[in-house]
Amino acid sequence: MSRIEQCFTxxxxxxxxxxxxxxxxxDPAPAExxxxxxxxxxxxxxxxxxGMPFSDPMADGPVIQAACERALAHGTTVxxxxxxxxxxxxxxxxxxxxLMGYLNPIEQLGxxxxxxxxxxxxxxxxxxxxxxxxxxxxxxxxxxxxGLAPIWLIAPTTRRExxxxxxxxxxxxxxxxxxxxxxxxxxxxxxxVAEHVDTIRGLTALPVGVGFGIRDAxxxxxxxxxxxxxxxxxxxxxxxxxxxxxxxxxxxxxxxxVRGMREAMDVRSQATA
Amino acid sequence: xxxxxxxxxxxxxxxxxxxxxxxFGRFGGRFVPELLMAPLxxxxxxxxxxxxxPSFQEELHRDLRDYVGRPSPLYLAERWSDRIGGARIxxxxxxxxxxxxxxxNNTMGQALLAARMGKRRIVAETGAxxxxxxxxxxxxxxxxxxxxxxxAEDVRRQSVNVYRMRLLGARVVPVESGSRTLKDAxxxxxxxxxxxxxxxxxxxxxxAGPHPYPLMVRDFQSVIGRExxxxxxxxxxxxxxxLVACVGGxxxxxxxxxxxxxxxxxRIVGVEAGGEGVDTGRHAAPLSAGRPGVLHGNRTYxxxxxxxxxxxxxxxxxxxxxxxxxxxxxxxxxxxxAEYVSATDGQAIDAFHEVTRTExxxxxxxTAHALAYARELAAGMERDRHIVVNLSGxxxxxxxxxxxxxxxxx
Numbered sequence: 165m166s167r168i169e170q171c172f173t174x175x176x177x178x179x180x181x182x183x184x185x186x187x188x189x190x191d192p193a194p195a196e197x198x199x200x201x202x203x204x205x206x207x208x209x210x211x212x213x214x215g216m217p218f219s220d221p222m223a224d225g226p227v228i229q230a231a232c233e234r235a236l237a238h239g240t241t242v243x244x245x246x247x248x249x250x251x252x253x254x255x256x257x258x259x260x261x262x263l264m265g266y267l268n269p270i271e272q273l274g275x276x277x278x279x280x281x282x283x284x285x286x287x288x289x290x291x292x293x294x295x296x297x298x299x300x301x302x303x304x305x306x307x308x309x310x311g312l313a314p315i316w317l318i319a320p321t322t323r324r325e326x327x328x329x330x331x332x333x334x335x336x337x338x339x340x341x342x343x344x345x346x347x348x349x350x351x352x353x354x355x356x357v358a359e360h361v362d363t364i365r366g367l368t369a370l371p372v373g374v375g376f377g378i379r380d381a382x383x384x385x386x387x388x389x390x391x392x393x394x395x396x397x398x399x400x401x402x403x404x405x406x407x408x409x410x411x412x413x414x415x416x417x418x419x420x421x422v423r424g425m426r427e428a429m430d431v432r433s434q435a436t437a
Numbered sequence: 438x439x440x441x442x443x444x445x446x447x448x449x450x451x452x453x454x455x456x457x458x459x460x461f462g463r464f465g466g467r468f469v470p471e472l473l474m475a476p477l478x479x480x481x482x483x484x485x486x487x488x489x490x491p492s493f494q495e496e497l498h499r500d501l502r503d504y505v506g507r508p509s510p511l512y513l514a515e516r517w518s519d520r521i522g523g524a525r526i527x528x529x530x531x532x533x534x535x536x537x538x539x540x541x542n543n544t545m546g547q548a549l550l551a552a553r554m555g556k557r558r559i560v561a562e563t564g565a566x567x568x569x570x571x572x573x574x575x576x577x578x579x580x581x582x583x584x585x586x587x588x589a590e591d592v593r594r595q596s597v598n599v600y601r602m603r604l605l606g607a608r609v610v611p612v613e614s615g616s617r618t619l620k621d622a623x624x625x626x627x628x629x630x631x632x633x634x635x636x637x638x639x640x641x642x643x644x645a646g647p648h649p650y651p652l653m654v655r656d657f658q659s660v661i662g663r664e665x666x667x668x669x670x671x672x673x674x675x676x677x678x679x680l681v682a683c684v685g686g687x688x689x690x691x692x693x694x695x696x697x698x699x700x701x702x703x704r705i706v707g708v709e710a711g712g713e714g715v716d717t718g719r720h721a722a723p724l725s726a727g728r729p730g731v732l733h734g735n736r737t738y739x740x741x742x743x744x745x746x747x748x749x750x751x752x753x754x755x756x757x758x759x760x761x762x763x764x765x766x767x768x769x770x771x772x773x774x775a776e777y778v779s780a781t782d783g784q785a786i787d788a789f790h791e792v793t794r795t796e797x798x799x800x801x802x803x804t805a806h807a808l809a810y811a812r813e814l815a816a817g818m819e820r821d822r823h824i825v826v827n828l829s830g831x832x833x834x835x836x837x838x839x840x841x842x843x844x845x846x847x
Binding site for chain 2: 218219220221222223225226229230233236241242266267268269270271272273293294295296298299316317318319320321322323326330341344345
């Protein structure tokens, strides 16, 4: 069983939902990424998504775009992000790590090289934001051979047939984008999310994570109640950015936010158990 | 079988691209976040339907004639040709269109499509402001709400066009992210579209982006080449020996080139912005000095670092200042059907002055790149040969830039 499957299985057995924070690799500097990942785990993260910075992050809002710019100002490359994951793995062998990013930097490195180096670094899955299943055959093939799970987004605009097609190629979990727009956009409507998650669950056995618009502990708890995992990105990345000059203070602020979400999610799941 | 039939078969081959999934060989495609897949499918379905709909085509034809002012003339630049002393150079006068450039051929088509699809709000990106003005214009014409994204740096440099768009009723949103230029404006327009897919239509200004944009924009701009073909046959009795057009994203070029792709005797040359020289790194010439990659929804030649980050570009002409290029051009480059060369800032400025003085036609600085290469090409050809240059836009918008280069402030 893969690390991702293991993670979802043991959470399900324990009656808890996954908390999945996102950080941009190399933000505020490449040397800070591994330490920040440990902070996230200590504060209650179950799985970590690490962004590979891109100069033109079309699907992201201003917060994550600014994080990409901070990371790129330090010249952060895909290989730098992989190096951070490798350092993280020296002390953490069980928390799954999913890389998230755009196709072009992966393509320039080369699919085979990327997949081999990502596997060796201890990566578990890859989410390529601007790669729809229709264009993904080659990369999915290469990821599969390397034992890496391709993770896919499902949007509010995705129709049933497409959901099925996406879930056919997806491994690990699928990630429901809880609102129209980009990362860091408005707050979301939990009832609407619940309805979409139910639709997806009717079409696949894969766990369903929900992200976009989850900023505080209360929303995290409410979304956790209707899904298998809560993904939090911009709210964390904003704190990293605000403390870019003092990474230790940034880690503390992030830890407080993540711990608050973890507690709210666990209280809620105990209450409903 | 006669040669004519063979040529006919070749023409059919080019018309068959992109394939149904939007690919030109390995280029093109649809590389977008999942949220945009449904609206792109909706757009493709609508466009393919209206493409065959006589009432839509008739409405478009009427507006191109009565509102845009088509057909645009084909003008023999006699004095300039004589001065060069080689091939005859003809100008396809897209500068005489309403709003002064070829851009409106596309915005007219897309805005009519938006109206037919029931979308009441359009968004557009713009660099120098020409596509923004052309979008704001057709939005006013059709009573649609219009939001134009423009890099903050460009807003500062192109204040006249910003004001023009505002006069037309558009909202101009300065984009502060990234390099604060055209590519960042595209990112922002995509983000707006993602957040407002229900009522919004995104009018891309060039022949790039995810399928069906490269197909749709090429179709709308191909009126340039179709008219040129007819006009040459009527005036000269045969097809031209060469076509020359500037290439930023490549919409005016593909519009001129496409109807001639099957005519193997017609040489086709696209001219990129060489900036300070393609060997200096300060240019905007992905086909001359870039590598294939994925940006803004399609696979195409890009200016990028070894790590796949998109590079900033440089050109004296804001309209060519883009790190990518339409996927069909990438394909034509690799198949060898078209050649791509570059002209530097200096060569373009020289051509600007020369054509202004000898023909009384002030070309856009984008267009001046095509003129610079046409001059070189014509000089090496016999006088009974014919070159058509797409005179894609008028240069009034650029006089501040030109004056500044001469050390003057207007």
